[in-house]
Amino acid sequence: MRLSQMYQEIILDHYRNPHGAGLREPFDAESFQINPTCGDEVTLRVALKRDSTGEPVVADISYYALGCSISQAATSMLTDLVVGCTVADSMHIVGAFKHMVQGRGAVEPDEDVLGDAVAFAGVAKYPARVKCALLGWMAYQDAVARAVEAPAGPSQNGAGR
Amino acid sequence: MSPLDVAKLRADFPLLSRTVRDNRPLVYLDSGATSQRPRQVLDAERAFLEQHNAAVHRGAHQLAEEATDAYESARARIAAFVGARPNEVVFTKNATEGINLVAYSLGNASIGAVDAYAAARFALGPDDEIVVTEMEHHANLVPWQELCRRTGATLRWFGVTSAGRLDLDDDPISEHTKLVAFSHQSNVLGTVNPVKELVARARAVGALVLLDACQSVPHSPVDLAELGVDFAVFSGHKMLGPSGIGVLYGRAELLAAMPPFLTGGSMIELVRMEGSTYAPPPQRFEAGVPMTSQAVGLAAAVDYLNSIGMATVAEHERELTEAALVRLADVPGVRIVGPTELVSRGGAVSFLVEGVHAHDVGQVLDDRGVAVRVGHHCAWPLHRRFGVAATVRATFAVYNTLHEVDALVDGVRAAQTFFGVG
Numbered sequence: 001m002r003l004s005q006m007y008q009e010i011i012l013d014h015y016r017n018p019h020g021a022g023l024r025e026p027f028d029a030e031s032f033q034i035n036p037t038c039g040d041e042v043t044l045r046v047a048l049k050r051d052s053t054g055e056p057v058v059a060d061i062s063y064y065a066l067g068c069s070i071s072q073a074a075t076s077m078l079t080d081l082v083v084g085c086t087v088a089d090s091m092h093i094v095g096a097f098k099h100m101v102q103g104r105g106a107v108e109p110d111e112d113v114l115g116d117a118v119a120f121a122g123v124a125k126y127p128a129r130v131k132c133a134l135l136g137w138m139a140y141q142d143a144v145a146r147a148v149e150a151p152a153g154p155s156q157n158g159a160g161r
Numbered sequence: 162m163s164p165l166d167v168a169k170l171r172a173d174f175p176l177l178s179r180t181v182r183d184n185r186p187l188v189y190l191d192s193g194a195t196s197q198r199p200r201q202v203l204d205a206e207r208a209f210l211e212q213h214n215a216a217v218h219r220g221a222h223q224l225a226e227e228a229t230d231a232y233e234s235a236r237a238r239i240a241a242f243v244g245a246r247p248n249e250v251v252f253t254k255n256a257t258e259g260i261n262l263v264a265y266s267l268g269n270a271s272i273g274a275v276d277a278y279a280a281a282r283f284a285l286g287p288d289d290e291i292v293v294t295e296m297e298h299h300a301n302l303v304p305w306q307e308l309c310r311r312t313g314a315t316l317r318w319f320g321v322t323s324a325g326r327l328d329l330d331d332d333p334i335s336e337h338t339k340l341v342a343f344s345h346q347s348n349v350l351g352t353v354n355p356v357k358e359l360v361a362r363a364r365a366v367g368a369l370v371l372l373d374a375c376q377s378v379p380h381s382p383v384d385l386a387e388l389g390v391d392f393a394v395f396s397g398h399k400m401l402g403p404s405g406i407g408v409l410y411g412r413a414e415l416l417a418a419m420p421p422f423l424t425g426g427s428m429i430e431l432v433r434m435e436g437s438t439y440a441p442p443p444q445r446f447e448a449g450v451p452m453t454s455q456a457v458g459l460a461a462a463v464d465y466l467n468s469i470g471m472a473t474v475a476e477h478e479r480e481l482t483e484a485a486l487v488r489l490a491d492v493p494g495v496r497i498v499g500p501t502e503l504v505s506r507g508g509a510v511s512f513l514v515e516g517v518h519a520h521d522v523g524q525v526l527d528d529r530g531v532a533v534r535v536g537h538h539c540a541w542p543l544h545r546r547f548g549v550a551a552t553v554r555a556t557f558a559v560y561n562t563l564h565e566v567d568a569l570v571d572g573v574r575a576a577q578t579f580f581g582v583g
Binding site: 002003006007012037038039040041066067068069070126129132 | 182183518519520521524525528535536537541544550551579580
């Protein structure tokens with residue numbers, strides 16, 4: 001059955017028990033993304049901090065998402081993968097994830113980079129679902145861009161957008 | 162059972178015999194988005210292109226004559242199919258363009274670019290209102306939002322009851338109303354709206370009426386003149402015909418008075434460097450070389466539907482709809498969005514499966530070869546009205562079977578099992 005290739009058990013686990021769900025403060029930037037073909041949406045917040053070398057690091061990702069199992073699980077897994085990473089490393093992960101899910105099933109995912117998110121390789125074979133998998137990830141990319149653009153360093157005021 | 166021999170009819174549709182997703186027989190329940198085409202339509206297009214193709218309404222050679230005859234014969238057959246006269250049928254690229262044509266024509270009348278008579282009759286300004294409904298497809302909503310934005314007019318709408326009917330008691334039609342635009346049959350709820358009642362209310366205040374007939378013309382007998390609407394649109398690809406062609410119906414005297422939308426070749430009467438005058442309708446609204454094999458194909462689709470009989474089509478689809486409503490109602494956790502009784506109801510069956518997102522239901526169905534639509538079906542405000550982001554929608558056509566309804570219901574149960582909510 002092809003379904004089990006897409007809906008791997010780990011995806012269903014994240015869907016039933018999403019990690020990091022809910023909107024929290026403080027945060028540095030927020031992004032609202034919508035999938036216009038189905039109406040699914042996500043509001044995602046990013047909080048950054050600086051590590052000992054001054055490098056920006058992802059302190060927290062919090063989100064409210066309305067959507068299918070694929071979009072919910074992908075957003076949940078995003079938080080597992082990038083919270084604690086430097087922003088630069090997280091962008092590397094985002095790039096690898098996009099490359100995999102947009103690869104029509106022809107991209108061999110790198111488990112060292114993507115960890116459990118390699119489970120979404122099956123989604124790549126269903127072009128109509130790629131946007132679902134990317135919804136939260138695009139929100140993250142957008143929120144980080146906004147946070148990094150902010151003139152001051154990591155703000156703790158929780159003002160967001 | 163209806164007198165229709167569906168198995169024999171299905172043999173006319175090559176696509177319906179293919180398999181999908183690891184050799185599953187295709188169960189195509191997405192005809193509300195686009196229908197499949199019988200060989201008779203494909204053959205008509207091919208025969209036209211192989212024997213008669215030329216630019217219509219130009220040229221005096223034999224092919225040009227034959228192509229023009231084929232094009233105008235198609236117009237006459239399509240017009241007759243909906244109770245219209247040939248000069249009341251304008252070919253557009255799709256129904257969306259037909260609605261935009263009317264919206265832009267009214268907009269052009271509003272900016273004073275035409276004669277005083279047309280301006281007085283069709284112009285919109287800040288005191289005017291356009292009335293739509295909350296159940297409209299985006300195609301019959303966004304063009305009116307835009308027209309209001311351009312002219313300063315105000316958009317108002319009928320709400321929808323929780324049963325999926327128009328709330329006729331809360332009537333936004335007033336002496337300010339210039340146009341009432343609504344769907345004949347909702348593409349989500351299946352609701353068939355009371356056209357004559359709405360026409361009467363519009364007439365009482367002197368407003369024009371535009372009917373979105375995309376989901377009614379392919380599925381039941383429709384006589385636009387008898388319904389009394391001023392304008393109507395429908396699309397070829399939803400009625401066993403080609404894509405790239407839609408129809409705008411307009412009452413002859415209205416089309417004759419309206420300013421053009423798209424301008425250019427073949428829609429003119431006289432052109433000088435200082436300005437131009439325009440051809441009578443329908444040519445006034447068909448600028449450029451039109452789609453021709455598509456018109457021929459759509460006329461072949463009309464012939465095909467006529468050979469079955471639209472009453473037979475409607476009866477067959479009524480049985481499918483009834484079966485879907487009854488059998489889905491038997492599945493715990495399934496909620497129909499739209500009327501559950503068959504009164505004033507067509508064959509769009511949208512539903513929610515508790516605990517499983519519509520996308521995920523659709524994926525399980527797809528895995529079993531069942532093609533449905535998932536999402537908001539271009540009716541986002543309507544989904545918002547029902548407090549949901551997305552529904553699963555099954556839509557039927559004359560070639561569907563009761564066995565396919567069973568495949569749908571079995572697939573819904575399988576989705577519940579797969580996601581552990583069954």
